[in-house]
Amino acid sequence: MVHVRQLDPSASPLDYFGYEARRLREAAGMTLEQLGKVIYCTGSLIGQVETASKVPSRTFAEALDAAFMTDGFFSRLLKLVLRSQLPKWFQPYAEMEAKAAFISTYQCQVVYGLLQTPEYAAALVAVDHPDRVEELVAARMERMRILEKKQPPAVWVVLDEAVLLREVGSREVMRKQLARLVSFRDNPWVNIQVLPLAGGVHSGMVGSFTLLRFDDDPDIYYSESYDQAHMTANPDVIRERSVGYARLQAGALSVDESADLIARVMEERYGDRAEDVA
Structure with a gap:
């Protein structure tokens, strides 16, 4: 007989997800392969999710x-599962970020x-x-x-120009990333400002930070x-x-x-012509 790992549904959101998926499948009298045919995936993948060895996707x-x-x-439940995958020290911030009415952030190394x-x-x-x-x-x-909520938070991002110049992944990755930033140009809820390198020293030299504002709770500073x-x-x-953030915006x-x-x-750094020149 094949040993089936027994999950403790209280151990984590991922274990609870797997436990409930298996419970409902077995209650329906379905094998892994039969369920796979219904939801268009392999029985092996379902088995991995049911044993909490793989994180499920939204699909x-x-x-x-x-x-x-x-x-x-x-x-x-997937929301809890995915949040539990974040580093434990980051999870409290993610919870507060999701409740914020206004997010102001300065990023000096990577895109927010x-x-x-x-x-x-x-x-x-x-x-x-x-x-x-x-x-x-x-x-x-x-x-x-x-950002897709009916009433999304207002997000204001100040990006150091260095973020645009540091190649992360590849030119193609950067081209898609910068295109996404440009796509927010006419979004009333997301505003992006670039802090030029030519500006010299500024109030954000200590590093990236974020300010969260709420409708009914005190503001929070995060770094x-x-x-x-x-x-x-x-x-x-x-x-x-x-x-300090107001000064960054002004500069x-x-x-x-x-x-x-x-x-x-x-276009100039990550576009096709830039690759040809390189």
Whole structure:
């Protein structure tokens, strides 16, 4: 007899997902292969999800909901599953980010997570976690769903020009990433400003940081290092960093000027002609 791993549904959201998927499949009297034919995937993949050895995709969760008529149960549970894949020190911030009404962030090294393409995110994740790229990218993409809400947060991003010039992944990856940034040009909820290198020293020299504002809760300041995060609602910190952020905005190009610069870098540095020259 083949030994089937027994899951503890209280161990983690991923274990709970697998436990419920197996429970409903067995209640329906279906084998892995039979369910696979219904939701258009292999029985092996279903088995991996049921044993919590693979993180399910949103398509997979939606297919289970349709197959078992669970009224979106697996799709809702997937949010918890993907959030649980984020580093533990980052999870509290992700929860607060999802509730924020206004997000102001300065990024000096990489594109802000909510604006990253899957390819760009994968290139970043692969540096330190080459064996977990798929699930970590899926978790990052899930964070972005807050931009699709009926009432999304207002997002204001100040990007150091160096972010545009540092090649992450490949020229093709960068071209797609910068094209995504340009696509927000007419989005009233997402504003992007580029802080030019020619501006010299500025109030963001200490590193990237984010300010979160809420409708009914105190503002929060957030910054991070390699393996830990710093999050505080200290009014003095909020005041000091809010003034610093205002100075960054004042020194940055306008939203339209920034979009023009991003588009120019996209074509001149990462376009087809740039590859030919290289």
